[in-house]
Amino acid sequence: MRSVRAKAALGATAVVAVALVLAGAAVLLVLRAYLSDQAELQAEVTAREVAAQVAREGDTASGTLTIPSTDDRPVQVVDEDGRVVAVSDELEQISGTGTTGVKPQPLPPGGDDGDGDGDQDGQDGQDEQDVDEPERGEVSGKEPRFVKGTATVDGDFAEYVFAVVEATTGAGRTVTVYAGAPLSVEKDAVGSVREAMLIGLPPVLVVVASVTWLVTRRALKPVEGIRAEMAAITASEDLSRRVPEPATGDEVARLAHTTNETLAALEASVERQRRFVADASHELRSPIASLRTQLEVGEAHPELLDVPGAVADTVRLQQLAADLLLLARLDAGEQPGRARLDLSALVREEVSQRTGDRVPAAVDVTDGVEVAGSHGQLVRVLGNLLDNAQRHALASVEVSVRREGGSAVLSVADDGTGVPDAERERIFERFVRLDDARSRDEGGAGLGLAIARDVARRHGGTLTVGRSAAGGARFVLRLPAL
Template sequence: MTDRAAAGRKRRTLHRLVPRSVRARATFAATAVVALALGGTALALLSVLHANLARDVQQTAVRQASKIAAMAEHQHLPPIIGGPGGSVQVVDSTGRLVATTPDLAGELGPDAPVPPEVPLPAPPYKRRLLDGEGTLYADGPTDDPRQRVASVSVTGPDGQLTVYAAASLGTVDAAGRTAAAALAVGLPLLVALVALVTWRVTGRALRPVEAIRSEVAEITGHDLHRRVPVPPTGDEVSRLAVTVNSTLDRLEDAGQRQRRFIADASHELRSPIAVLRTQLEVALAHPDPELWPELLADALQDTVRLQDLATDLLLLARLDAADPVATQLLDLDVLFADVLDARVADRVPVRAELTDGARVLGSRTWLTRLLTNLVDNAQRYAASRVEVELSVEADEAVLEVRDDGPGIPEPDRERVFERFTRLDDARSRELGGAGLGLAIARDLAEHHGGTLVAAEHPHGARLVARLPLAGPPTEAS
């Protein structure tokens, strides 16, 4: 239990050490990646530099030994060899020192042994074959790894000789120290520069995001007209600002529609309530039994109007909330035939032409309400004829409701689907309409994935609803 608590505290401590802001995290990540990349590159560079310089030193020793061996093959070597550019010793088959460079000169004589101060110890060296002619070079004697030694055996006027040439690795070490010092100074400065540039760049990139955040934080439901600033960069932040402003446009439009809907609903409700109150007050002020039937009939009519309006408002609220409803596979010709047969009090008879095969997935109640609203609208304005036609086009069921009334002017064919819209306000009020029938019908069609439009018609109005057909029924459905 103690170990688990300690591990939890350790995780919390590490979590607190992690940068919180996007700017800090981006800077830390970029700096860490660059530091690791530059560190690995620096180590690889130093390794390659050391290997190349060491190879050059070894080749220098081989060239020195080969040069002296070429001389010994054709002439007697002088005791002091000049000008090879390195440390060279030549010994015979008995190990006696025959010739040397000035830096390694000692007591030379016919029987002079190898001087003990000579930094080229006697073989064996760590050697490997350099080429196919017997030239050997060594990685250096075991007690002095900071030099490279090459040996070449040759037979000449002085007999069997072995030439040893040495080249120091001091230049390699010096070059390595210089390169390491330069990298030790340059790499931290470069990493710091990357961190600074990343910090500044991310700060400038995120500055519009902070402006967007602060502006959105101050927007309330009462000032949806405000918009966030859009940076002129055309990047993701700019597109984010455009998207936020589009969202605010939709919210403002929804708010205006809601306020307008509440105002219109309040006005529509206030009128029948005021009329109903007046009728009741008249009935109380004039208790004449002969007037009561007429007053009660008017009161009942206004009460029905209030009930219908409340029903429409509740349905609109449910459609706006997008509440799920039970759906089923329906044959529209059968459903619409039942709806039309149940209409017995229509002012104008309805002529129906329903094609079978129009199967849709939807709500029986809402599709019944869709047809009812369209037929009620046609009955309200028709002179002598109302026609209902159901057909199938491609993958859509097409419902047309036509009448021979005054029709819908082309400029108003979209406005009639707005809520509480009446093209003839006085006549619509007299006939009892509230301007919600077509608005509800369009919402019902769109809820089923379809459309509802007012189309061209030479004699009256023509409303066309299109609903997507359902696929063939499966065992699951």
């Protein structure tokens, strides 16, 4: 089952099936409890009617008890000795009431004899009686008990719930009335509802599965369009193509939009890579061609060999190769080291070693400014910024290090012509050289500032350019301080 539609349909069907089964079970339990309560209520009403009749009209003289008609509901009256003294008409068999007798037996004479002596005894012991005990000719005020059993009435066997109610006859004899209500209604109703649920469940699940399948298919149709277009883009290698974006504004539309953004970024990256390779090839061609020419001339005319020029071209080629290698590592996602570095000491050391600079750099640093990063890469950034300042400065280059809040700030400023506002972002692109820079430095490849910004970003910082106090350029490197 690898289809999303099939999985969604199966999952929805399973969830609905579980929900319906649980809901059906709850309905059956509630229905059974309700019908059981109704049966108990019917049994109680019948039992109290019979008990009231027995208490009011019991005939102790003839030794029999008279009970009213009970509409084919089984009734059994038992005295305190367990003797069956009355039953309903056509009761043939009974169980669950404590005795299975269905043949009434005459009440024995006596009891309290009805001569009044018992009344006096009863009055004397009134404080010792339970207040719920019935008096003569009354029905007990106790809550009835309920028991389940069976009975056969006029040849029909069924299960019943029996209400148990006590009463006292006029002769002072206590009897217990068992009156039953059939449980067949409860069973039939619960069975009918259960059967209807079982019959209706499969069609409902089929409908749920079908609707889920169709809805999921409709919802995933744009996804199939995205997949097909991505497959076509992969086959054609044309990154200028874009996937269709549905106008639904839902997750699929956002997926398509994100996919197009990814394709745009990939296209820009590939184009940048192509341009980088082309520019690198062009930059490498010049020193290699110059070096080859000098070597060929030297081979033919050794006295004309320009050794210093050949060495300069070799150094230029070496520096360009090193720059290209560093950019390749940065593009590959190489993360800088996290060593603890004293930026102030690093600046002092590097500036002091640049003894051959055309314009000496003035250093103004605050001690104890520390950062985390790669020593070699940060030295490379500082060197590139100083090289850039040396190419443009007229008479001064200033280097400063200070702490601003949670940042370590390194700035390199010169008094040259500065960078025009429109070019302040462009100069950080690879192989970009302004006309003035190209005329002043024949060996520059336009990679120094690009490398410096990439290294700054890899260290969690920024590199920007503005105008210095002397009117030239001021490059500011900000790094998280420790």
